[in-house]
Amino acid sequence: MQPITLYFHGSSPNPWKVAMILEELNLPYIKKDVSFTEIKKEPYVLINPNGRLPAIQDPNTDLTLWESGAIIEYLVETYDTNHKISFERGSEAYFHVKQFLHFQVSGQGPYFGQALWFLYQHPEKVVSAQERYINQVKRVTEVLDSVLEGKEYLVSERFSYVDAAFVPWYEPVPSVSGNAIDLEELFPNVRSWLERVRRRPAIAKILGERDKALAAEAAEKK
Known part of the structure; x- marks a missing residue:
């Protein structure tokens, strides 16, 4: 299998959730950094005309795809044939995991991103x-937090791709909220869930790479 190309930037949360899925599925891939000054220009807009990250190019299927939610669905439906982090097509859990993915891309990502912007x-x-x-x-x-009451994961009592999808946007939460959000005090179910998901080897690896990328980016700005 040829490696999938993931277009990303270190300070952008959405590409990291795609990287988490690639790692969880043990798929070969390469990351190609695209700076924020280049995402609205050619050649990148020829890959993603919306000028946002991430995007992927899969030489195994000759597919170019953008929008993180669509990319995640593509990866699991194409490559997770044993349902390691997904569920059987047509099952109740199959639709519930899509429900939460739509909540993540339409609710969590935009609102958290706007909080960062205005702060x-x-x-x-x-x-x-x-x-x-x-x-x-x-x-x-x-x-x-209400959904996770008495549960370890969002869907069907086992880890799935949608649990990973929420993690990258929670990494900057303390700075987003100005410490107004105390996960431990206000949302204990979310805190336990995030800790559980972050301990997974694939997730921990990507979070480590993210930290290094952010540190390198900060060093360049000094």
Whole structure:
């Protein structure tokens, strides 16, 4: 099998969740770093006309694909034939895991990203926007905390790809919230779940690579 190319950037959470799935499925891949100054230009927009990360190119199927949720679904449906981190097509769990993936890409990612933007990147301090998105971070986490009551994982009492999908956006939560979110105190079910998922070898490996990439990026800015 030829390696899949994953287009990513170290400070962008979404590519890391794709990397986690590639690792969990033990698929060969190479990461190709695309800086934020290049994602709106050719040649990258010829791969992803939306100018966002991630994207993949799979030479085994001659497929180019963008949008992290779609990429994850493609990887598990194409390569997870033994349902290591997915579920049998048509089963109840098969649809429930898609339900949570849609919640992640439409709820967690955008709200957490907007919280980061208005706290650290927006040129003006807009308190109402900061408060709105911090509250949305809390709301999304509250939903997950209620779902995880008495459970170890989101679907069918075993780890699946959607558990991994939520992890990268939770890594910057303390900075997003300005310490307004205490996972241990407010959301103990989420805290236990995240710790459980992070201990998986594939997830731990990717989080380690992420930390190194962020450290290198920070060093370059000094």
